[in-house]
Amino acid sequence: MADFSFIILTYNEAIHLPRLLQSIKDLNAPLYVLDSGSTDETVAIAKAAGAVVEQHSFENHPKQWHYALNTFAINTPWLICLDADQIVTPELRLKLQQFKNQNYADINGIYFSRKNFFKGKWIKHGGLYPFYLLKMFRKGIGYSDLNENMDHRFIVPGKTVIWKHAHLLEENLKENNIRFWIEKHNRYSDLVAQEEIERMQQLRNQTIKPRLWGSPDERTAWLKNLWWKMPRYSRPTVYFIYRYFFRFGFLDGRTGFIFHFLQAYWFRLIVDVKIDELLKKTDERD
Template structure:
């Protein structure tokens, strides 16, 4: 009735618990981004099917999985390795899918599921930016867009399940969280600096559009136009979402999220400054430039190494 898709990259620590939580599924697929640890071996030991593809973006990776993996069932539960489901959610999901008529027009394309984040061993009941995520999707009816913090475009209705799943973003410690969000903020800054999102910044759409995903895109576009975004995010989590009720864990989580937003702000400024015409940028004394031949040699060797790594993963 439902297949499971888990995206991974060096997830040997978290993957076993995730796979245990979907033991009731008879068709589990791990879509791996060229892990260098025991991720793939662990997945196979649990009986999961393993597929590999060199990573380029989160949306592209998810779309590639939905397009190329030979799923047994038309519905796919999409998870990350640091997430867990419970039997109650699985029972509800299978019942919801089974209840859909075969001639459903327009088709139901996805189901949103409530996510509960954990700050180390403390569940965050309020301090979350979003609470509902479209994670149960119908093959051929959905498409992911946006390189990071993806949007889901659907050809059909999106419904909501009552159950929830658990998310453990700090399972590998704070150092790993900072490392990942340093990468995420660079990807976000590239999107913000490009400013292509401005056409979606409609207050009317953000408030009144009937489609949940369209409203979410408009709200995110409006958010990127606001001044003092780190402070806005901090206050939103603590006050609007009630994060203060989570105590010190909620305050710590909100502060980390505000710092993440501040990284995006600074990296966006950096990218915009780098793209300015040279006559508008203040000049400063610099070291003599390296010879052009040396620069070309270094760049060529780095590109060669990266390409070889990607090809090696593609052949695996």
């Protein structure tokens, strides 16, 4: 029996799925795909690769992952959960080829190191590298954090390890069209604004304990707590300056400036505007 299976989320990923499948083909691991209504060749590509495919309408990433983890009848002791726009590098593939469940008896989760690409360029600075994602964990132990509305992360009780030098590459080729990026993040800003309103109303709490010097996800939780305490409208400016100058985002060149400006400033400013709009609607109803 294989030591791990892959789960992949898809929606119109014909442009991405073949390269991901090619990068994991030699691992001969069971493959499961949860699709949210693709209208291109995504499902056919997945089935041709031998994947078990299920369909489920999309609400947000945490709920979609929750459905995937609780739907597929998976028999391997470990799961690897990937997005369709990610690629397993040869270094990571070698680590997985050498992986044996018995060698990780006291481990419940493994972080992969990610390299993020935008418009064909690796965005190396601005705090985006190294960046660790919890992508591999024991079946029945790791779960999707439903207290997040847009950012999706898995929670694994117990001990985890980081594979620092075995990378996932992440590049959404659709985002080479800036209209796609803007429309996508405009939708995401709705989810983030609504989530922050619910946190103000104490309807949501962080599942992960915030710790600055803890695991990568505990550190993210600590930084989110700090973010929520900062004044709206000024915090996007502070964050962009921090990333672009203090974390050397300017070294990523012109493409890096576009990415850091849009992702660190524009997106978060739109979120703050939408929070105020939601608060105004609440006041008007009251």
